[in-house]
Amino acid sequence: MTTAIEICERCESPLETGDLRCSICGQVSPADRPHAEKLTVQILRCRGCGAATAYDIKHQAPSCTFCDSVVEVETLEDPLEQSEGYLPFTIGQDEARKAMRHWLSSLGWFRPSDLTTSARLEQLKPLWWVGWVFDAESFVSWAADSNAGSRRSAWAPHSGQVEMTFDDILVSASRGLSDAEVSAISPGCDLATIRKEPEGAQNATIEQFDLQRSQARQQVIEAIQVIAAQRVEQSEIPGTSFRKTSVSVVLRKLITRRFSLPAWILAYRYKGRLYRMVICGQNASYVTGSAPYSIIKIIFVAVSVVAAMLAIFAAVAAS
Amino acid sequence: MTDAPSEQVADQVEISCQACGSTLLLDSHLRTTVCPYCASPSVIERPPSPNRPAPSFVVGFVVDHDRAAAAVRDWISSASIFARSDFKQAAPEVTRGVYLPAYLYGAVANSSYSARIGEDYTETETYTTTDSKGNTVTRTRTVTKTEYRSLNGEHSTYIVDVVVTASAGVTNDALEAVEPFDLRALRRYEPSFISGWLAEDPSRSKDDCFQLSHDESVAKVEQLLHEFMPGDSHTSLQFQTNLSNEVIDLVLLPVWSFAVRYAEDRPPVQILVNGQTGRVGGKVPISTIKVTIAVLTGLIVVGGFALAIASQN
Numbered sequence: 083m084t085t086a087i088e089i090c091e092r093c094e095s096p097l098e099t100g101d102l103r104c105s106i107c108g109q110v111s112p113a114d115r116p117h118a119e120k121l122t123v124q125i126l127r128c129r130g131c132g133a134a135t136a137y138d139i140k141h142q143a144p145s146c147t148f149c150d151s152v153v154e155v156e157t158l159e160d161p162l163e164q165s166e167g168y169l170p171f172t173i174g175q176d177e178a179r180k181a182m183r184h185w186l187s188s189l190g191w192f193r194p195s196d197l198t199t200s201a202r203l204e205q206l207k208p209l210w211w212v213g214w215v216f217d218a219e220s221f222v223s224w225a226a227d228s229n230a231g232s233r234r235s236a237w238a239p240h241s242g243q244v245e246m247t248f249d250d251i252l253v254s255a256s257r258g259l260s261d262a263e264v265s266a267i268s269p270g271c272d273l274a275t276i277r278k279e280p281e282g283a284q285n286a287t288i289e290q291f292d293l294q295r296s297q298a299r300q301q302v303i304e305a306i307q308v309i310a311a312q313r314v315e316q317s318e319i320p321g322t323s324f325r326k327t328s329v330s331v332v333l334r335k336l337i338t339r340r341f342s343l344p345a346w347i348l349a350y351r352y353k354g355r356l357y358r359m360v361i362c363g364q365n366a367s368y369v370t371g372s373a374p375y376s377i378i379k380i381i382f383v384a385v386s387v388v389a390a391m392l393a394i395f396a397a398v399a400a401s
Numbered sequence: 402m403t404d405a406p407s408e409q410v411a412d413q414v415e416i417s418c419q420a421c422g423s424t425l426l427l428d429s430h431l432r433t434t435v436c437p438y439c440a441s442p443s444v445i446e447r448p449p450s451p452n453r454p455a456p457s458f459v460v461g462f463v464v465d466h467d468r469a470a471a472a473v474r475d476w477i478s479s480a481s482i483f484a485r486s487d488f489k490q491a492a493p494e495v496t497r498g499v500y501l502p503a504y505l506y507g508a509v510a511n512s513s514y515s516a517r518i519g520e521d522y523t524e525t526e527t528y529t530t531t532d533s534k535g536n537t538v539t540r541t542r543t544v545t546k547t548e549y550r551s552l553n554g555e556h557s558t559y560i561v562d563v564v565v566t567a568s569a570g571v572t573n574d575a576l577e578a579v580e581p582f583d584l585r586a587l588r589r590y591e592p593s594f595i596s597g598w599l600a601e602d603p604s605r606s607k608d609d610c611f612q613l614s615h616d617e618s619v620a621k622v623e624q625l626l627h628e629f630m631p632g633d634s635h636t637s638l639q640f641q642t643n644l645s646n647e648v649i650d651l652v653l654l655p656v657w658s659f660a661v662r663y664a665e666d667r668p669p670v671q672i673l674v675n676g677q678t679g680r681v682g683g684k685v686p687i688s689t690i691k692v693t694i695a696v697l698t699g700l701i702v703v704g705g706f707a708l709a710i711a712s713q714n
């Protein structure tokens with residue numbers, strides 16, 4: 083249902099079934115209606131009863147004035163996005179459990195000492211979350227302030243243009259995972275492992291895209307602008323600190339695929355409170371989540387710091 | 402449209418009704434007609450020409466006649482207090498729903514720009530003042546100053562969804578007043594879509610429409626460039642835009658057209674209603690008497706204050 087039918091003549095992005103125009107550059111997708119050779123007068127008749135048809139506001143379509151049947155016309159389709167495939171789970175339940183213990187024990191000294199032993203796993207659920215993966219070529223114009231070349235003000239203006247390519251960039255469409263969770267676990271996914279059907283986990287929650295195609299494209303384009311601005315700051319603008327970076331992106335060959343990606347969602351309880359963890363379903367070293375801090379340890383450190391400062395003051399005052 | 406020039410009205414074609422065979426005279430810029438004898442709706446198709454291309458798209462009517470008329474009445478009664486009283490009491494008349502020809506334009510805009518970019522900085526300066534005891538003292542304060550740096554650069558962007566009128570009866574400003582149309586509801590043009598409604602062919606030359614599109618595109622670029630500039634402020638923005646890879650397609654847009662006749666000696670005012678969104682646009686005739694009274698009242702009030710202040714000192 084979301085297959086590419088042809089390539090836009092102008093920007094070489096694929097058009098999909100139901101696109102009347104290219105969503106990137108506005109080029110019209112060719113129609114197959116023949117043009118009139120000479121002046122013709124026609125009365126459009128109902129296929130059912132032969133009465134004349136006219137456009138009807140009630141139906142928002144041409145309809146028969148006599149039998150009320152509606153004439154089919156080609157409209158711009160804006161279907162809900164559908165996943166094209168699933169990356170399989172390669173991390174099982176046991177490995178996910180192990181990854182949780184390992185992660186809890188790696189968090190450092192400020193966590194409660196009994197965190198790893200007392201944390202009780204409440205729930206461990208596989209989730210296929212949804213995201214777009216895109217490739218594109220682009221020509222990016224940018225302007226920004228940076229510290230390079232500054233005089234009295236800390237800032238000086240700069241501008242430039244650069245060709246930029248995007249390969250396999252993942253943009254989250256998930257409602258279940260936060261953007262921070264997605265960026266923590268998505269590097270563990272191997273996009274080449276895509277399958278037609280879900281594989282590797284039972285009773286998984288399978289997230290659906292809940293956006294229409296037009297909104298999805300809008301989100302992908304916004305994500306491209308954010309990434310372009312980051313890349314410009316990394317490698318184009320002279321200087322080391324930046325502000326007011328703007329980009330104008332002319333896209334070509336934008337190809338977007340819709341993926342379902344695997345993740346383990348864990349809920350564990352420590353001293354009556356619930357905490358959440360997310361583990362990449364293909365690589366257990368990509369983990370993110372929340373964990374308690376040890377209040378006692380933090381107070382201890384704070385008190386020690388204050389005590390040390392007082393001692394230094396006292397020493398300075400005495401000298 | 403309603404006020405199309407007379408030489409165009411004279412330009413008529415003869416067609417025959419396919420239902421009853423009657424001969425009908427039709428204004429040559431119309432794409433549709435309804436037979437006065439048998440009420441059959443006809444759609445007329447002509448071979449496309451450069452100034453009269455075949456429509457690519459149509460946006461269907463959503464707002465019906467009653468809703469459009471109510472919107473116009475609301476709009477008239479909420480018109481500015483400076484509107485002529487006879488206008489605010491006038492009833493809108495002769496309403497017609499018409500598919501208005503317009504062009505949907507897009508391009509790649511490459512611009513060279515230059516601007517003075519203002520970068521703010523703060524300085525501590527000393528100044529002398531008199532303190533409460535009458536002594537002269539030196540104090541310091543922080544002031545924000547602006548350093549202007551020149552910036553030259555290039556800017557490229559797609560321009561999409563520029564809509565300009567192709568009907569001689571509706572100015573581009575009049576169409577803009579009822580825009581935007583939600584272009585997500587575009588449909589591929591089919592004659593059945595305009596059957597039973599008035600629909601016009603373009604009555605402006607394609608060159609004129611290109612010019613209107615270019616003007617709108619350059620205005621868009623200017624706005625984009627203002628947003629694009631770095632700095633805390635900027636001045637003297639100058640730019641040169643080259644539009645390439647242009648696409649232009651004919652679209653039929655749904656518009657209700659009303660004429661408001663409010664005085665014997667004045668031409669009627671054209672009021673348009675967006676047939677998709679219900680947005681109303683038109684020029685309200687301003688009462689010069691009301692404006693004069695308001696200005697005089699203002700002057701009297703200001704003068705009164707001035708007198709009062711002067712008499713206190």
Ligand SMILES: [Zn+2]
Pocket residue numbers: 090091092093094095104105106107108109
């Ligand atoms: Zn395109």
Ligand SMILES: [Zn+2]
Pocket residue numbers: 128129130131132133146147148149150151
């Ligand atoms: Zn019928």
Ligand SMILES: [Zn+2]
Pocket residue numbers: 418419420421422423436437438439440441
């Ligand atoms: Zn007839």
